[in-house]
Amino acid sequence: MIAADPSHAGILAAIHSAAMPEDAWSAEAWRSLVATPGGRTRIAMDGAEPVGFLHLRCAGGEAEVVMIATHPSAQRRGIATALLEDALAALDGVTLFLEVAERNHAARALYARFGFEPVGRRPGYYRTPSRREDALVLRLGINPGQRR
Numbered sequence: 001m002i003a004a005d006p007s008h009a010g011i012l013a014a015i016h017s018a019a020m021p022e023d024a025w026s027a028e029a030w031r032s033l034v035a036t037p038g039g040r041t042r043i044a045m046d047g048a049e050p051v052g053f054l055h056l057r058c059a060g061g062e063a064e065v066v067m068i069a070t071h072p073s074a075q076r077r078g079i080a081t082a083l084l085e086d087a088l089a090a091l092d093g094v095t096l097f098l099e100v101a102e103r104n105h106a107a108r109a110l111y112a113r114f115g116f117e118p119v120g121r122r123p124g125y126y127r128t129p130s131r132r133e134d135a136l137v138l139r140l141g142i143n144p145g146q147r148r
């Protein structure tokens with residue numbers, strides 16, 4: 001796993017657009033996100049090949065998983081699990097939030113395994129010309145000293 005900096009923006013955009021073609025963000029958007037203070041981005045590697053990433057935003061005692069994605073060619077091999085475990089190990093004593101599309105069953109199954117619990121719903125949060133879908137807000141408390 002490597003720490004991403006703005007020079008990795010193209011890699012993040014490529015993995016994200018392969019994993020979520022309907023919700024791709026530009027390399028420029030990723031460059032700006034990675035450069036924003038309070039962000040933490042890690043890229044999972046398979047040898048020399050970047051295969052997934054997780055971007056967190058941290059502020060005070062809270063953090064948010066802004067995006068986690070695994071390239072379709074590397075899914076179901078524990079990449080996202082390893083990225084989340086790495087993030088949790090860095091987030092002692094923090095409450096972690098995220099938003100997930102209600103019909104994103106793969107991501108919801110992943111988060112359920114980590115013990116994330118639903119705490120809210122944002123109606124119509126995801127909007128594209130072809131889609132309007134609620135987001136579920138999930139929360140995971142990470143107790144001080146409860147490193148994984």
Ligand SMILES: CC(C)(COP(=O)(O)OP(=O)(O)OC[C@H]1O[C@@H](n2cnc3c(N)ncnc32)[C@H](O)[C@@H]1OP(=O)(O)O)[C@@H](O)C(=O)NCCC(=O)NCCS
Nearest residue numbers: 019068069070075076077078079080081100106107109110
């Ligand atoms: C969600 C995502 C990040 C999972 O990545 P991954 O590297 O394949 O996840 P893992 O291999 O660590 O899977 C861990 C567990 O999550 C669950 N899971 C992952 N993908 C799943 C799928 N397609 N269907 C059902 N459960 C799934 C399973 O419980 C899995 O364990 P198992 O393989 O032993 O059954 C990946 O599917 C992805 O990139 N999706 C598109 C981007 C996205 O939706 N991101 C989340 C935005 S909120």
